[in-house]
Amino acid sequence: MPDIAYEQARHGSSIGQPLTRRDGFLKVTGGATFAADNRPEGMLHAVIAVSRIARGRVAHLDVAAAKAHPGVVDVMVPGNAPKLAADPDAKNDPFTFRLDLLQNDKVRYAHQPIAVVIAETLEAATEGAELLAPRYETESPRIGLDTAEAHKPPAVGAGDKTAATKGDVEAGLKSAEHRIEAVYETPAQYHNAMEPHSIVAQWDGDKLTVDTPSQGMAMATMRLAGLFGIDPKNILLRSPFLGGGFGSKGFLSGPQVLGVMAAKHAGRPVKLVLRREQMFGPVGHRAETRQTLRLGTDGSGALTALDHHTLTATSSFDDFYEPASALSRYLYKAPALATTHSGVRVDTGTPLFMRAPGEASGSAALEAAIDEMAETCGIDPLVFRQMNYAEAEPISERPFSSKALRECYEQGAARFGWERRSAAPRSMRDEAGRLVGWGVGTALFPALMMQAEARAEIRADGTGTVAIGAHDMGQGAWTALAQIAADGLGIDLDQLDFKSGSSDLPNGGIAGGSAHTATAGAAIHSASAAVLALLSEMATTDERSPLFGAGNAGVYAAGGRLIRRDDESRSESFSDILSRAGKDSVSASGKGAPDPASRESYAMHAHGAVFAEVTVDPDLGQIRVTRLVGAFAAGRIVNPRLVTSQYYGGMIWGVSFALHENAVVDPRSGRVMNPNLGEYHVPVNADVPSIEAILVEEHDPHVNPLGIKGVGEIGITGTAGAIANAVYHATGVRVRKMPITLDKLLG
Numbered sequence: 001m002p003d004i005a006y007e008q009a010r011h012g013s014s015i016g017q018p019l020t021r022r023d024g025f026l027k028v029t030g031g032a033t034f035a036a037d038n039r040p041e042g043m044l045h046a047v048i049a050v051s052r053i054a055r056g057r058v059a060h061l062d063v064a065a066a067k068a069h070p071g072v073v074d075v076m077v078p079g080n081a082p083k084l085a086a087d088p089d090a091k092n093d094p095f096t097f098r099l100d101l102l103q104n105d106k107v108r109y110a111h112q113p114i115a116v117v118i119a120e121t122l123e124a125a126t127e128g129a130e131l132l133a134p135r136y137e138t139e140s141p142r143i144g145l146d147t148a149e150a151h152k153p154p155a156v157g158a159g160d161k162t163a164a165t166k167g168d169v170e171a172g173l174k175s176a177e178h179r180i181e182a183v184y185e186t187p188a189q190y191h192n193a194m195e196p197h198s199i200v201a202q203w204d205g206d207k208l209t210v211d212t213p214s215q216g217m218a219m220a221t222m223r224l225a226g227l228f229g230i231d232p233k234n235i236l237l238r239s240p241f242l243g244g245g246f247g248s249k250g251f252l253s254g255p256q257v258l259g260v261m262a263a264k265h266a267g268r269p270v271k272l273v274l275r276r277e278q279m280f281g282p283v284g285h286r287a288e289t290r291q292t293l294r295l296g297t298d299g300s301g302a303l304t305a306l307d308h309h310t311l312t313a314t315s316s317f318d319d320f321y322e323p324a325s326a327l328s329r330y331l332y333k334a335p336a337l338a339t340t341h342s343g344v345r346v347d348t349g350t351p352l353f354m355r356a357p358g359e360a361s362g363s364a365a366l367e368a369a370i371d372e373m374a375e376t377c378g379i380d381p382l383v384f385r386q387m388n389y390a391e392a393e394p395i396s397e398r399p400f401s402s403k404a405l406r407e408c409y410e411q412g413a414a415r416f417g418w419e420r421r422s423a424a425p426r427s428m429r430d431e432a433g434r435l436v437g438w439g440v441g442t443a444l445f446p447a448l449m450m451q452a453e454a455r456a457e458i459r460a461d462g463t464g465t466v467a468i469g470a471h472d473m474g475q476g477a478w479t480a481l482a483q484i485a486a487d488g489l490g491i492d493l494d495q496l497d498f499k500s501g502s503s504d505l506p507n508g509g510i511a512g513g514s515a516h517t518a519t520a521g522a523a524i525h526s527a528s529a530a531v532l533a534l535l536s537e538m539a540t541t542d543e544r545s546p547l548f549g550a551g552n553a554g555v556y557a558a559g560g561r562l563i564r565r566d567d568e569s570r571s572e573s574f575s576d577i578l579s580r581a582g583k584d585s586v587s588a589s590g591k592g593a594p595d596p597a598s599r600e601s602y603a604m605h606a607h608g609a610v611f612a613e614v615t616v617d618p619d620l621g622q623i624r625v626t627r628l629v630g631a632f633a634a635g636r637i638v639n640p641r642l643v644t645s646q647y648y649g650g651m652i653w654g655v656s657f658a659l660h661e662n663a664v665v666d667p668r669s670g671r672v673m674n675p676n677l678g679e680y681h682v683p684v685n686a687d688v689p690s691i692e693a694i695l696v697e698e699h700d701p702h703v704n705p706l707g708i709k710g711v712g713e714i715g716i717t718g719t720a721g722a723i724a725n726a727v728y729h730a731t732g733v734r735v736r737k738m739p740i741t742l743d744k745l746l747g
Contacts, residue, residue: 014483018641036198038211046262046272047125049115054141054347054670058105065131071124076116085229094159099254110671111281141347141670150342157323167336172305176296184365185737188663189286195243199259202269214239215250216510217503240501242473247353253283280675284352287322293369301377306334315350323358333390356713367441367721393603400603404633404698408609412631416611425732434615437730443608443718447709449594450519452509456527457587460578464489467499470508470520476642484521488528490557514710526590546570606709608632610718614726621742631694635709647693650715658723
């Protein structure tokens with residue numbers, strides 16, 4: 001192929017536009033098909049029975065009583081469950097987690113699946129599960145961070161290093177003029193997506209079709225292929241819509257695989273949907289943490305040392321450690337720095353990735369400690385942050401966009417009115433006499449990118465198709481990725497056929513780590529460039545084309561046409577190029593992947609600053625968040641409407657983290673005592689304050705070809721700390737254990 005200087009038009013008619021969701025009409029009219037909406041012919045219903053103890057074994061199940069119940073077809077238990085081709089406890093990589101799939105009678109945590117009842121109706125399956133009346137041989141559960149001896153984890157998060165240090169922390173603390181040491185605690189938190197985990201599975205010989213919510217269809221397909229010993233090409237996984245994921249649907253859970261096993265066992269299609277309380281166990285959660293921070297400053301307020309240690313919990317049988325200390329490696333420029341982790345094994349379901357894993361819990365503690373340090377130094381907390389934020393990663397010394405963070409501080413403070421803040425705690429009140437507090441927190445999240453593939457096609461009628469196995473869990477991927485595709489092909493959005501949400505499409509990577517738009521978008525960009533390069537070759541090498549000979553000067557695509565760069569009066573439509581070549585269409589594939597050289601040379605993060613206002617009843621201690629202003633810099637913005645929505649969602653979750661969420665575990669049974677949305681508190685409309693998100697302009701040429709950074713998780717990272725700091729400013733009481741509740745203010 002000749003070397004053609006082809007370039008796609010940047011910032012075209014779609015990218016940068018605040019378009020409404022392409023899937024919005026389907027969702028509000030009930031036309032969107034979620035996994036549990038599928039009902040193949042002959043479908044049975046499956047209900048899992050779960051353990052009511054956290055440690056021991058199932059001694060007896062009354063299978064006969066359950067099978068005798070009208071409508072029950074069969075009961076799947078350890079003795080008759082289908083044989084698996086791979087051990088579900090095998091660990092192949094950091095992204096493979098052990099699953100409880102009825103391979104034995106051992107109980108490792110409360111709400112662990114111990115049987116599956118299959119019936120003609122949901123009601124019959126539910127009643128059959130109750131009739132199993134399990135009896136147990138019980139061992140005392142190990143619950144809480146003090147229940148066992150702490151150990152050093154092999155890794156934290158997704159295989160990250162456990163510790164990172166620079167300089168002499170002890171010397172830095174000893175030489176400091178001001179020092180603090182404080183312990184902060186965050187509770188276990190559970191994913192509560194609107195859509196519970198569900199699956200509809202049907203076998204046809206060794207071919208498997210599943211409808212299930214998935215943030216990573218390709219990974220899920222490979223996991224199913226391994227467990228059942230079939231060719232991945234024989235598996236079709238459909239997941240066009242997700243009712244929220246937050247990390248819990250990034251990997252197949254045990255109950256989803258049990259649905260596949262039930263369909264194989266029964267020889268008919270099976271639907272299995274978790275009840276709300278059953279999500280508090282086998283599908284992951286955010287582990288509790290106890291974080292100790294030690295900070296020192298010199299006489300001017302500059303940090304001399306920062307030490308951040310996290311004690312967290314993992315399950316008794318698997319490894320996932322909340323990487324809460326890791327955030328402190330990146331943000332503040334302490335010349336001496338240490339971040340470490342230790343873990344304890346408890347009788348719980350394995351913790352997993354939950355929105356901003358590590359960053360959410362770590363920033364809540366770090367930002368509170370930074371506030372305490374600022375107070376100790378007698379420096380305004382915003383000024384203290386501006387003095388001490390890093391120009392480059394403190395550990396690696398790789399430069400990042402410090403200008404972007406400076407803009408976030410300045411624009412957020414101006415919009416919030418920070419200059420009117422009174423420094424002394426308990427010095428501000430509203431017209432009703434309530435205490436008013438203002439707090440700030442820095443937001444930071446890595447600009448991650450993974451690997452993906454896409455396929456693009458341009459047809460002779462001037463329309464185009466882009467296909468990618470991407471995922472929309474509510475963040476608007478259907479819309480944002482289609483905008484990238486339309487501009488990549490140089491056509492209007494209404495001329496684009498965008499295909500997504502199915503495993504038979506090119507691998508779109510995983511929707512996690514706030515990396516999906518960058519990852520899938522880069523693959524789409526690459527595929528679009530490849531197909532337009534083919535089209536350009538047809539035109540520029542054809543003497544009949546007005547673009548003939550333009551190979552060196554180059555062409556660009558816009559409005560369904562290729563246009564000469566050196567003479568924009570000379571152009572040709574896609575349709576004419578293909579028709580003259582006698583082709584109905586032209587297609588090509590492309591890949592997106594991070595550039596190792598850039599990531600080795602530059603630190604890549606999205607930045608932000610969140611400002612919070614709270615009111616506190618001086619007599620009752622009741623807390624209300626009344627105002628949030630967040631300013632965020634996240635590279636190129638594909639759709640400001642969707643991005644603003646993501647920032648709002650993150651900040652609302654920050655409210656939830658700071659004031660509401662807390663899984664209460666009974667130390668005697670190991671059971672979560674509030675496994676429902678009535679007692680596991682999350683914000684409702686009355687709890688959501690006035691929220692404003694400022695989209696700070698940022699151009700980062702190094703992060704990826706499109707300059708895109710993630711926005712889904714950064715909003716939570718500054719907000720919880722900002723609210724905690726605002727509560728202190730209002731009351732003078734420093735609460736170091738979240739959630740912050742009125743008893744902690746009054747006690």
